[in-house]
Amino acid sequence: MRGHGADGAAARRARxxxxxxxxxxxxxxxxxxxxxxxxxxxxxxxxxxxGGEPVxxxxxxxxxxxxxxxDGEVGPEEGLLYFPGGMRYDIxxxxxxxxxxxxxxxxxxxxxxxxxxxxxxxxxxxxxRCVDEESLIVVNGSCSEYWLLVVASAGEDGGGAEAPPAxxxxxGRCREESPSP
Numbered sequence: 084m085r086g087h088g089a090d091g092a093a094a095r096r097a098r099x100x101x102x103x104x105x106x107x108x109x110x111x112x113x114x115x116x117x118x119x120x121x122x123x124x125x126x127x128x129x130x131x132x133x134g135g136e137p138v139x140x141x142x143x144x145x146x147x148x149x150x151x152x153x154d155g156e157v158g159p160e161e162g163l164l165y166f167p168g169g170m171r172y173d174i175x176x177x178x179x180x181x182x183x184x185x186x187x188x189x190x191x192x193x194x195x196x197x198x199x200x201x202x203x204x205x206x207x208x209x210x211x212r213c214v215d216e217e218s219l220i221v222v223n224g225s226c227s228e229y230w231l232l233v234v235a236s237a238g239e240d241g242g243g244a245e246a247p248p249a250x251x252x253x254x255g256r257c258r259e260e261s262p263s264p
Contacts (some may be wrong), residue, residue, distance in 0.1 A: 096185075096199050110125065117201070119226060119228040120167075120168035120169050120170060121169055122169035122222070122223075122226075122236070123169070124171070124225060125173040126168040126169060127169040127170055127171050127222075128171065129171040129172065129173040129220060130143065130172055130173065130234070131170065131172075131175065132164060132172050132173065132174050132175065133175045135151075135174075135176075135177075135233075136177065137177050137178050137237070138178065140178070140214070140236060140238065141234065141235070141236045141237070142176040142177060142178055142233075142235045142236070143233070143236065144163075144164060144174060144231070144232055144233040144234075145161065145162060145163050145164070145195070145236050146161075147196045147201065147232070148194060148195050148196045148197035149161055149162035149163055149193060149194040149195045149197055150194075150197065150208065151216070153167065155193045157193070157197065161192070162193040162194055162230070163190055163193055163195050163229060163230035163231055163232050164214045164230065164231040164232070165193070165194075165228075165231075166209075166223050166228070166229045166230060167223065167228045167229075168223055168225055168226035168227060168228065169222075169223060169224075169226075169246050170222070170223045171212075171220065171221070171222045171223075171259070172219075172220070172221045172222075172231065172233075173218050173219075173257065174218060174219045174220075174221060174233050174235075175217060175218055176217070176219060176233075176235045177193075178206070178216070178235060178236075178237045179237075180218060180237050181214060181215055181216050182214060182219070182235035182236055182237060183236055183237060183238035184235070184236045184238075185211070185214070185219060185234065185236070186234045186235075187203065187204040187208075187209040187221060187231070187232075187233055187234075188201045188202065188203060188204060188232040188233075188234070189201070189202055189203075189204050189206065189208055189209065189229040189230065189231060189232075190229065190230045190232070191228075191229065191230070192230060193230050195230065195232060197235055201232060204229075206224075206225075207223075207224030208214075208223065208224070208225050208227070208229065209221055209222070209223060209224075209229075209231065210222045210223075211222045212257075213257035214257070215227055215257050217257065218251055218257040219233060219235060219257075220257050221233060225253040
């Protein structure tokens with residue numbers, strides 16, 4: 084009897100292992116598990132964004148709550164910018180100078196602080212690839228989906244920063260970004 088019980092236990096363990104393996108394979112096949120996205124420049128050419136306006140030397144791509152026109156609602160042309168993995172934006176900040184500072188905020192909601200929260204981006208959530216007196220090139224280097232808000236400032240006196248040396252973010256270079264590896 085003992086031998087039969089041990090064989091039965093071994094058979095149950097084998098069935099259990101087979102069921103676990105089948106469940107794992109099913110989960111991976113259904114999209115549950117590690118995923119990757121194509122973040123290359125070829126698959127994600129920069130999208131030019133001309134929205135937002137500078138006020139007193141500070142540019143915002145949208146309002147904190149996505150209500151850009153202040154009418155109390157977030158219309159279809161308003162809100163934070165959709166920012167899936169690999170997305171590249173050529174944000175035209177309209178400051179007329181190289182920003183002295185900039186900050187990138189992310190949300191899981193298009194309406195930002197109105198229906199969710201905003202947090203400062205970190206790491207590869209939002210990579211700034213180029214800054215000049217016309218643009219900021221911002222790339223989502225992760226495979227996560229966010230909503231993007233960009234704030235850039237020309238400085239307290241509106242003077243802006245010195246233009247970078249040629250070849251290092253010089254005017255026009257932001258639109259001639261080379262492919263990333």
